[in-house]
Amino acid sequence: MSKSTANQPEPFIVLPTSTHTHTLILLHGLGNNGQKFGTKLLSTGISSKGLTFTSAFPGTKFIFPNARKRRSSAFRRAVINQWFDIASVADPSHRRDTQVQGLVESAEHVRSIIAEELETIPRGNIVLGGLSQGCAMSMAALLSLEFPLGGYFGMSGWLPFREDIEDVVAPVKEEDNPFADDEADGEVIEPPLMAVGLVRDILSLDTATPSKEKTSLTTPVLLCHGEDDEKVKCKLGEEAVQCLSSLGMQVTWKCYAGLGHWYKIPDEIDDIFEFLEAIL
Structure with a gap:
């Protein structure tokens, strides 16, 4: 375990109510923490059928990691829980x-949690x-992985370094590429793999060019956003x-009319449950 991972706060964990078959790892928002977010989601995230996450998926372990406290450039250097510093919430x-x-640091922490779960259940x-x-x-951590997961769902977010x-x-036009002749005899790297390499480089991971099989690019993704989100504009979700x-x-x-910066009950919960039921 690296020093940065060892210094991370312990996650809030809700154990399955039946035999452990699946794990959901869900990260809280800016200024929040794993226990508050997890408790809120599991108690208020109710589907139109009256099901909560724990009743709908009894074999699932829920892990809510905790972000470290960091000084915030966006909030006058206040010390808050955040996965990474951000200078502007409106313009990430x-x-x-x-x-x-x-x-x-946070990607390393998330990756270590996934690695630990892989000791007991398949990816x-x-x-x-x-x-x-x-x-x-x-989302950044997902793109850094060397393998696909069962699925990914994000709410009211954005993609860093999009x-x-x-x-x-x-695509780069040949006339705009001064190295076109030099590359003609070299290995052609597919743009998606170059993008994965870029993310891994940003996260200080090995940047050796992967094969598509050794990426997370086949992971099914669900992104949800409120149309009236005043904190993270819906456009940022669309761009992701x-x-x-x-x-x-x-x-x-999925975009929800009349919804601000949160999840919509029961519509969004229904969509998440439908997504999870289809992939798990």
Whole structure:
């Protein structure tokens, strides 16, 4: 265990009510913590059939990791729980350099939790996700993995370094590429794999070019967002969908009218349950 992982707060864990078959790892939002978020989601996230997460999925272990306390550039250097520093909530791409250290440390923490779960259940039985900044953090961690998971769902979030990923994926015209002749005889790397390499580089992981089989790109994804989200604009969620889709990922998008920065009951819970039932 590395020093950065060892210093992470312990996650809030809700054990399954029957034989353990699956694990959901869900990250909280900015300023929140695992216990508050987990307790709230598991008690208020009720479907139209009256089911909670624990009653709908009795064999599932729920893990709600805790972010470290960090000084916030967006909130006058206040010390709050956050997965990575962010200079502007309205524009997550602003001063992206401030985000890197937290992204690196938190991704390592999330990856270590996944590795621990893999000791008891197959990777196809693990689902990753989160809300708000927890959605952003878990999405970055997902793209860094060397294998697919059973699924991923995010609520009211965005994709960190989306613009950089899109730049890698966007086709470059031959006349705009000064190295075109040099690359003609070399190995051609598919843009989605280049994007994965970029994310792994940002997260200080091995950047050796992976094969598609050794990425998470076949993981089914569900992204949900409130149309009236005043904190993380719905457009940021839409842009994340477009970016992940450009990598060849299977992405389902749900947008809810009249919803702000939270999850919609029961509509969004129904959609999440339907997604989980289809993939698990």
